[in-house]
Amino acid sequence: MTKRKYRAAIVGTGAIAHAHAQAVRGSGRAELVAVADVDAERVTAFAEKYDVTSTHASLDDLLGEEEVDLVHLCTPPQLHTPLAIACLEAGVTALVEKPPTLSLAEFDALIEAERHTTAHVATVLQHRFGAGALRLRRLQEAGELGRPLLATCDTQWYRDDAYYAVPWRGTWESEGGGPTMGHGIHQFDLLFSILGPWREVTAVAARQSRPVDTEDVSMALVTFENGAVATVVNSVVSPRQTSRLRFDYERATVEVEHLYGYTDDDWTVTPAPGQDTVSDLWAQGHSTVPSGHDGWLAAVYDALDRGEAPPVTTEDARRTMEFIAALYTSAFTGERVRAGQITADSPFALRMDGTGAPWGK
Incomplete structure (x- = not known):
C-alpha cells in the first residue's frame, strides 16, 4: 500500500x-x-x-x-x-x-x-482506536470471549458553573445537548463499536444542578441486536470523575476505567471459572500507547x-447520533424508542430536545 x-x-x-x-x-x-x-x-x-x-x-x-x-x-x-x-x-x-x-x-x-x-x-x-479496544474487538470477533451478555458504560465527569460561562455551552441551539452530546459520546460510541447495532432505548434525563438549558445528567437502558443489554450514564455533576466501561461475556469480564484516554494498563480481565486462557490471550501484544488522536x-x-x-464513517457515526436522539426522545416522552423509529419529520430529528425539555416548559 x-x-x-x-x-x-x-x-x-x-x-x-x-x-x-x-x-x-x-x-x-x-x-x-x-x-x-x-x-x-x-x-x-x-x-x-x-x-x-x-x-x-x-x-x-x-x-x-x-x-x-x-x-x-x-x-x-x-x-x-x-x-x-x-x-x-x-x-x-x-x-x-x-x-x-x-x-x-x-x-x-x-x-x-x-x-x-x-x-x-x-x-x-x-477511543475506538486505542490498543485495548482493538484487542477486545479482535477477541470478540474470534469467539474467544463467548457471547456478550451485559455492559455498563459510565461517563461521570464534573463541569462547574464557570465552564458554562462560555456562551455556546449548555444550550440546545449551539451545543445540541448536554453531557449526552458533548461528553458521554466518546464512551457509548466505543460501546457501540464493540457490541454493534443497538435495538431499543429507555431513558431519563434531568437538569440537576448546572445553570444550563440542556440536561446535566442522563441515563439509558439499551438492548442490542445481538441480545446484549447495557446501561449508559452521562453526567457533568460527579465530583469523582471517571470514564468506565464493563463488558460481561460468557467467558470473562473485560473492564476499562480512565478519564480522557486509556492505555492497556487501564484495562482488566477477569476470566470466568475454568477460562484462564482468556487472560493469556489478553496479555498478548501489551501496549503502553495511550488512546487518542494519534x-x-x-x-x-x-x-x-x-x-x-x-x-469514523457517516454510517458508523449516524448510529451513535441516532442513539442520542432516541435517548432524548425516550427521556422527554416517557416512551421506549426503537432504532429507526425517529423519522425525518419527527421533532426529535430536527432538534435533540424535540418538543422541548420538561424543565423548559
Missing part, C-alpha cells in the same frame, strides 16, 4: 485544535499547511506555535487560497454542519470533532452532501491510502 503525504488544515484554534495539530505533526504522514480562526490574535499564536505559514479568517478564505486534502474542524458544534458541507463541495475531506452535528436531520444533510462528492466526512471518536488519525490515513472512507 502506497503511503501518501497529505496536506492538512485546521479550522478553529481552541483547546482541542492542539491535539489535532500535535497528531498531524507527529504522524509523519501529513503537513499542516494552513489554519483559520475568526480570532486573529489566537490564530496567529497557534500558527507560530506549530510553524504554520498560512493563516486565514475563515474556511472560505482557506479553501479559496490553499490546496488541501483534509480539513480538521475544531470549531464550536453549531458550525460543524455548514463548514463540513463547504469542505465537501470543495472536494476536501472534513474531519469533524464531536458532536458532528446538532441534530439527526443535520447529520443526514451531511450524508446527502457526501453522496455528491468524492470527499468524505469522518467524526473524531478516537491512533485515530493513523487509521484515517490508512483508509485514505486504500481509497476508502476514513473512520
Whole structure:
C-alpha cells in the first residue's frame, strides 16, 4: 500500500485544535499547511506555535487560497454542519470533532452532501482506536470471549458553573445537548463499536444542578441486536470523575476505567471459572500507547491510502447520533424508542430536545 503525504488544515484554534495539530505533526504522514480562526490574535499564536505559514479568517478564505486534502474542524458544534458541507463541495475531506452535528436531520444533510462528492466526512471518536479496544474487538470477533451478555458504560465527569460561562455551552441551539452530546459520546460510541447495532432505548434525563438549558445528567437502558443489554450514564455533576466501561461475556469480564484516554494498563480481565486462557490471550501484544488522536488519525490515513472512507464513517457515526436522539426522545416522552423509529419529520430529528425539555416548559 502506497503511503501518501497529505496536506492538512485546521479550522478553529481552541483547546482541542492542539491535539489535532500535535497528531498531524507527529504522524509523519501529513503537513499542516494552513489554519483559520475568526480570532486573529489566537490564530496567529497557534500558527507560530506549530510553524504554520498560512493563516486565514475563515474556511472560505482557506479553501479559496490553499490546496488541501483534509480539513480538521475544531470549531464550536453549531458550525460543524455548514463548514463540513463547504469542505465537501470543495472536494476536501472534513474531519469533524464531536458532536458532528446538532441534530439527526443535520447529520443526514451531511450524508446527502457526501453522496455528491468524492470527499468524505469522518467524526473524531478516537477511543475506538486505542490498543485495548482493538484487542477486545479482535477477541470478540474470534469467539474467544463467548457471547456478550451485559455492559455498563459510565461517563461521570464534573463541569462547574464557570465552564458554562462560555456562551455556546449548555444550550440546545449551539451545543445540541448536554453531557449526552458533548461528553458521554466518546464512551457509548466505543460501546457501540464493540457490541454493534443497538435495538431499543429507555431513558431519563434531568437538569440537576448546572445553570444550563440542556440536561446535566442522563441515563439509558439499551438492548442490542445481538441480545446484549447495557446501561449508559452521562453526567457533568460527579465530583469523582471517571470514564468506565464493563463488558460481561460468557467467558470473562473485560473492564476499562480512565478519564480522557486509556492505555492497556487501564484495562482488566477477569476470566470466568475454568477460562484462564482468556487472560493469556489478553496479555498478548501489551501496549503502553495511550488512546487518542494519534491512533485515530493513523487509521484515517490508512483508509485514505486504500481509497476508502476514513473512520469514523457517516454510517458508523449516524448510529451513535441516532442513539442520542432516541435517548432524548425516550427521556422527554416517557416512551421506549426503537432504532429507526425517529423519522425525518419527527421533532426529535430536527432538534435533540424535540418538543422541548420538561424543565423548559
